[in-house]
Amino acid sequence: MRVSDKHNKITQAAVKVFARKGFFNARISDIAKEAKVADGTIYLYFNNKYDILISLFEDEMGKIILQVKNQIETMSDPQEKLLFFVQNHLHLLDNKKDLAEVLQMELRQSNEFMKEYRNTRFIEYINIISTIIHEGQEQGIFHKDIAPGIAKRAIFGALDEMARLWILDKNHQYTIEETASQVCNLFLNGMLVTQTH
Amino acid sequence: MRVSDKHNKITQAAVKVFARKGFFNARISDIAKEAKVADGTIYLYFNNKYDILISLFEDEMGKIILQVKNQIETMSDPQEKLLFFVQNHLHLLDNKKDLAEVLQMELRQSNEFMKEYRNTRFIEYINIISTIIHEGQEQGIFHKDIAPGIAKRAIFGALDEMARLWILDKNHQYTIEETASQVCNLFLNGMLVTQTH
Amino acid sequence: MRVSDKHNKITQAAVKVFARKGFFNARISDIAKEAKVADGTIYLYFNNKYDILISLFEDEMGKIILQVKNQIETMSDPQEKLLFFVQNHLHLLDNKKDLAEVLQMELRQSNEFMKEYRNTRFIEYINIISTIIHEGQEQGIFHKDIAPGIAKRAIFGALDEMARLWILDKNHQYTIEETASQVCNLFLNGMLVTQTH
Amino acid sequence: MRVSDKHNKITQAAVKVFARKGFFNARISDIAKEAKVADGTIYLYFNNKYDILISLFEDEMGKIILQVKNQIETMSDPQEKLLFFVQNHLHLLDNKKDLAEVLQMELRQSNEFMKEYRNTRFIEYINIISTIIHEGQEQGIFHKDIAPGIAKRAIFGALDEMARLWILDKNHQYTIEETASQVCNLFLNGMLVTQTH
DNA sequence: GATGAATGAGCTTTCATTCAT
DNA sequence: GATGAATGAAAGCTCATTCAT
Incomplete structure (x- = not known):
């Protein structure tokens, strides 16, 4: 058995156990x-x-980031990219339930150790969003006065909260597609009937 | 010393210690x-x-909910209410740093106990948002096709993520006011220059 | 309320609680x-x-010893005295269930404290038996070669074991009278059909 | 070191410590x-x-029962068997002082746990006595009106009380042999000079 | 005398980590 | 590299006892 196999076996086992307990x-x-x-x-x-x-x-986020970036590269429309990112994020909840739960829950500990851990993978992940926003602004599609540094956090936070709901409350009122559509619509069009810009 | 004093002393001490460790x-x-x-x-x-x-x-959320509801009752414009909610939430990060940290972090544990704990206070808190949205929709200010149940989560998630950033990264790029303004603008007007509605 | 009343109330409560737990x-x-x-x-x-x-x-044994001695003084026949002692001991199991249980169980702890406690009340109690035996020997009724110091222990031990059975196994196969009769008969006549004296 | 060795080492240590404290x-x-x-x-x-x-x-009683039963099987006379049982029981006090003390003392606790613990080993041990009595009755050596179920308890109780005296009072007035002889004589011949049967 | 809130030493049990095999 | 028995520090919780009221 190759070294990496055992490493991976343990990682996968840890995902299951951390998710459960x-x-x-x-x-x-x-x-x-x-x-x-x-x-x-x-x-x-x-x-x-x-x-x-x-x-x-690190490992699992690395894989996810790679996949998302590869997919997004094939697209040109920032709106399409954003929709893909949102849908992909929400789909992970179904495809990799245990992993999602661990990423969701366990990396929020407020102990000293966690506070010191410079979570570069996470930053890399959400920076995908700010990159999309930046592109949209350069193409004149997105408002220039949106701060990508704040918007990326807001969008990720919204998705993350959806994920939490999804994990904790098993009675899902909306499908992943509906949720993704609602969230994208919210961030793209806002709630106001008459724009104030 | 009155009984409630000792209870309170312990609660306040716990907030500090939980926040730290x-x-x-x-x-x-x-x-x-x-x-x-x-x-x-x-x-x-x-x-x-x-x-x-x-x-x-329970205790601390109870107090916060009471305060927010009292303030919001004095307002009529849903936009104003939302702005207040957002600002108030972010201000808590400064006024009650330790408490914010504990609420932020510790109630996200995925252990059995937490999963079973019906977090009614939390639900009560975010339902303040959905109530505002609903009012806005009835007044014709907010789009009717926004699902308040999703939007409330999205908004809370966005705020929560801002809070996390605020707590973990002490180098704050934006002030609370700027952040509140950006977040409100995002959810009210969206990012698109040309609305698709 | 007189001092002794409160002392007694606590003692009686302790008997109940020690018996139960x-x-x-x-x-x-x-x-x-x-x-x-x-x-x-x-x-x-x-x-x-x-x-x-x-x-x-000390208190409860004192009372019991007083009663037994008073009764026995009114009798002349050692056999009758022994039968009374045996019956009285076994009757305590019914009349003072909790007390019997505590005396039975709790004074058998082998901890250092208990080992040092010179249990004079207990010695006084079982010496009632040796006195009876001694009288019987002097009257020529009981064998001279019986060592009262051993016999008193054997008789008490037998009774004590009956008590233990009575307390632990609630399905009593024999009545107190039958048991008393059997025990007395055993110690008076022995098991052998043909005596070897 | 074999597994059983460590198990045994702990058991032996526990015997010592329980006996002491x-x-x-x-x-x-x-x-x-x-x-x-x-x-x-x-x-x-x-x-x-x-x-x-x-x-x-369980373990130690198991060993003792095995030994006693093996020895008794080689004998035919119930009187001899009883004498052996009595002597053997009292000898354990010297050979296995600590164990005797623990068996003596600690299994008399009146706590819920002990009351529920069906002490089958103990029952097996004292049933050796009733078996001997039964044999004696069938051979016409022992009185038929002796209830083996009571006599076994009486004999065991007598021995147990001897054991207690032996353990608590270190100034032994009688040797084990003398004690064994006295106890056997008592149960075989009784105290009465003239039998009432 | 009576109270009962407060104390803090004490103990069972758990479990991350080690290391001889 | 792999094992899993052994380690021992660590901590939640209890409860006999005290003492200010």
């Missing part, structure tokens, strides 16, 4: 059992329990 | 020391560690 | 609640938790 | 230290503190 309530032995590996083996691939979480985040 | 890393003895009270005394007022967190959330 | 699992607050008295009040009458147990034992 | 006053760390093992190691072999006590009882 939460980071603090998850035991190393749970992950080991899920990965069909001895407890000690985990420490051949990760420094400690936190390292599994960070590492998991 | 996070719920799981906070020790009961930390809270006791911060409250200048014996460890055992805490258990005269709370059933267990979780109970402190929940109870803290 | 055992000494170590009984809480002072349980006893206080049962006695309808404040926790602190107990410490006006007893030095500590152990003191309640010891004191309870 | 009593179950409730014994700390897990005392047992761990006595067994030269880490506190946590105990929980690899036992579920909790109670489990050590129960398990210890």
